[in-house]
Amino acid sequence: MNTDLILKNIAKHISLTEEEKLYFLSLLKELTFKNKQYITQEGAICKHVTFINTGCCRTFNIDNNGFEHILNFASQDYWVGDLYSIITKKPGVFFIQAMEKTEVLQIAKSDLDNLYLKIPKFERMFRILTENAYVDTQNRVMEGLGLTASERYDIFTKKYSGIIHLLPQKQIALYLGVTPEFFSRMKKKSNS
Amino acid sequence: MNTDLILKNIAKHISLTEEEKLYFLSLLKELTFKNKQYITQEGAICKHVTFINTGCCRTFNIDNNGFEHILNFASQDYWVGDLYSIITKKPGVFFIQAMEKTEVLQIAKSDLDNLYLKIPKFERMFRILTENAYVDTQNRVMEGLGLTASERYDIFTKKYSGIIHLLPQKQIALYLGVTPEFFSRMKKKSNS
DNA sequence: CGTCTATTTGAATGTACTCAAAAGCGGTGG
């Protein structure tokens, strides 16, 4: 099991003894998802928090008219999960889907809750991670309120510069909240 | 100092001994904001987390063209703050403004950090509060991507049914991300 | 090579914005 990346990720926020590291690692399961495979699906209860070792995935839903909308993309070194489902233990609202071969480490929510009790530093870490993700999503809301699709795309290219090359532009359109047709025209304009 | 509401709010997530309660309460400062007064402003470093005892406030920013956009409204029993500024200690990105006479209790970020160390249950509570707020904001993003202004307004009326009567419709428009003019027309249609 | 999906292009339509002006409404001072 490749644990280098996740230990570095953790070390950004808390420091662990060797014993604590080993205990944490004992809770992890390694999984590999193929391109287009689902890590979790709408309607299913999401019971794990997932750390991405390699690869890339998208979190999206499908509206009443059958259209997909993308909440975010995540790649190496990011945590993903259907947080609503995880915390309420109710059926999930999102699909999380691999966009290429994706290797992950998962921890069960039940194990995580025990971990919080046993090593409270982990509660701190996930508090901080959640705070950061929350701030990020606040920004996304504000961008949606004030900016045109083209301006949002500019921000997108900067934020996702690391993985943008492997995203089909249809997927980018679904993230920006415009149709693929409109996105195609928009991109053409900005290139000219 | 009126501490009933905040103690009930806390009791929803963690249980405290009398001693812990007293220590927590000793960290609070009581403040009253008049209508239109700012609890925190863009550019200022936000150093406190604020609990609303009575009243109502809005969190908004002003874009490059001088237009306001509202992230959310908060009333009695809610926590507010410019989280980005609080966690990074950098100048804030939001204005938080009272919309009527608003009585609050504040805790300094520095005291909160000490509190986390002294009584880790509080770290749990704020982890949970942040998770819930994050999920809420994820939903807001998805609504923005898939729904028309009118559909978003339907959701808004349900979510804010408790305080909608005291919100000028200009403010609702700024929350929905449409112009007041368009909102006026939209509302007229849906009433007919 | 053929099939399936993604992307582009075209034309018509709908949603929402801009600018301008009128009407309504609440608070303040004389």
Added chain:
DNA sequence: CCACCGCTTTTGAGTACATTCAAATAGACG
């Protein structure tokens, strides 16, 4: 108590942004 002021809301007309549906083209993958 009324008149005025400033702000909100409404209405109108023209425009821009973005969608829909349809069809053509280009790419990816088995």
